[in-house]
Amino acid sequence: MQTELLSPDDEDTAAGRTIGAVCDMLKPEFPDLSISKLRYLEDQELVTPRRTSGGYRLYGPRDVERLRTILTLQRDEFLPLKVIREELDAMRTGAVASAKQARRIKRENLGSTDAVKTFGVEEILSMTGADRSLLKSLEQYGLVSAGDRFDDTDREVIKAAVELRAYGLEPRHLRTLKVAAEREAGLLEQVLATGLKSPNPDRRQEALDSLESLAALASHVRHLMLVQELRHVVSSLPSSQETA
Numbered sequence: 001m002q003t004e005l006l007s008p009d010d011e012d013t014a015a016g017r018t019i020g021a022v023c024d025m026l027k028p029e030f031p032d033l034s035i036s037k038l039r040y041l042e043d044q045e046l047v048t049p050r051r052t053s054g055g056y057r058l059y060g061p062r063d064v065e066r067l068r069t070i071l072t073l074q075r076d077e078f079l080p081l082k083v084i085r086e087e088l089d090a091m092r093t094g095a096v097a098s099a100k101q102a103r104r105i106k107r108e109n110l111g112s113t114d115a116v117k118t119f120g121v122e123e124i125l126s127m128t129g130a131d132r133s134l135l136k137s138l139e140q141y142g143l144v145s146a147g148d149r150f151d152d153t154d155r156e157v158i159k160a161a162v163e164l165r166a167y168g169l170e171p172r173h174l175r176t177l178k179v180a181a182e183r184e185a186g187l188l189e190q191v192l193a194t195g196l197k198s199p200n201p202d203r204r205q206e207a208l209d210s211l212e213s214l215a216a217l218a219s220h221v222r223h224l225m226l227v228q229e230l231r232h233v234v235s236s237l238p239s240s241q242e243t244a
Contacts, residue, residue, distance in 0.1 A: 016050065016058030022067065030071045038067070044081055046070055046088070076227070080163050118149040128158040137171040143178055184222070188214050 017025070023035050041047055042057070047066050049057040059067070066088065073079045073087070119127065125135065138144045138161055144154040161171060188211060189196065195207025 016060045017064065019049075019057045019059070022059045022064055025064070026068060026071065029068070030075065033071065041067065041070060041081075044085075046081060046085055080160070082159065082163065116151050118151050119155060121148050121150075124150045124155060124158060127155060128162055130158050130162050134158075134161060134165065134171070138174075141171045141175045141178065143171055143174055184218055188218065 019035055019038055023033055023038060027033050038047075042049065047059075047063055047070070049059045049063050051057060069088070070084055073084050074081075079087075121132075121135070124130070125132065135144070135158065138158060139146045143161070144150060144157050150158070161174065164174065191214065192207045192211055195203050195210070198204050198207065
């Protein structure tokens, strides 16, 4: 087939787009995008363009839309690649919907009376890729449960800590986030204190439902504030023209 003889300079064909063409197409939306970033996303198995017999990548429309969603989730939601992969894999069709569809709000059922599944030390280390020293540090700084059993929330914290450590962030650095979460929880508790302490079961359940909603809203506002602060950081950086 003729498409199997494409050179890297070919920009677009009926069979798909080359990596350079895809980079040029998405750059207006994602100015920091580079060909090396696209290659990295492929190395992480987040997108798998087909290859010609000559080894050149060809991105179909679904590949491009998948890339657009991945880049949007990274830019707007600051999601780690593992979480993005889980979001995409969870979609029944395997295709990519909009960023809003990909990023579903997941709230903890704070009032659930169901038994919480727990994991032992060896199991949690195997599931998260953490080592014993990291787990011990997380326990030391109060970031996960102390002891030999860990729940789903502990597991996700440990997984995130493994990724953050690759960027040089250790559990002692994450203590700042823990303190902020404690203050936020205290604020929400104050708002709903009367209902949460009510002897009336219906009133308590109503307060718990409100607590879940408040937690989701507070989390969203916190995220938006982080976006604002990081935009200030980015805007203060010297431009490429200044550094040239």
